[in-house]
Amino acid sequence: MVLSSILEKYQRQPENLIHILLEYQQSKDQNYISEAEVIHISRELNIPESQIYTIMTFYSLFSLTPRGKYIIQVCNDVPCHVQGAADIVEMLEDSLKITMGETTPDGLFTLEYTSCIGCCDKAPAIRIGTEVFGHLTETEISRIITRFRREYDAARE
Ligand code: FES
Known part of the structure; x- marks a missing residue:
């Protein structure tokens, strides 16, 4: 809009x-x-x-510099940290082939840290836009990334 x-x-x-x-x-x-x-x-x-x-x-949601279409915010507050947020970062970095703070070459995803997103009972948790995902595994991360890629492609058809 x-x-x-x-x-x-x-x-x-x-x-x-x-x-x-x-x-x-x-x-x-x-x-x-x-x-x-x-x-x-x-x-x-x-x-x-x-x-x-x-x-x-x-507010960490805002940016004055270009980022990806989808900002993947990884919670790194204590409960998520204890439940393996660092492993989640590693999985995301491997899957997207970027490091924390970077944007994928196709401009689709940016990886960022965030503080608590109110989903500590599902730690480790991430947020993409207004959606929060918890109890993450490598398979789940792969499914989430594929879903967002498909949604983006579908919106452009
Ligand atoms: S500490 Fe991660 S969601 Fe609350």
Whole structure:
């Protein structure tokens, strides 16, 4: 969805800033909001750019630099760490052939760490977009990655 329609949807209300940023970022293949777009949004909502930067730097969901279409966030808080988050990272790195913090050459996946995603009973857990996956195994990771690749391909047909 283009920025103008998202701004329209939220009636250019500054109190909807987080929703606007999130929806716009998710609509972009590279999953980020550029500095030029921050300036544009600040003008459209009539708020200071600093207010937008404060939100974008506070929440790990946001990025000012290009990332993959799907951000795979691996929880590395204590319960997940104890339950093998490091093994999950290794499996993801092997499967995607990238290291933590990198994006796959096709621009589809980025690997990032995150703090607790509220799913400690399913540790080790990861989050992709708004979905959380727990009790992960190598097979499950492979299934999740295949699913997202298929969804992406299907959306482009
Ligand atoms: S510590 Fe990982 S989901 Fe809570």
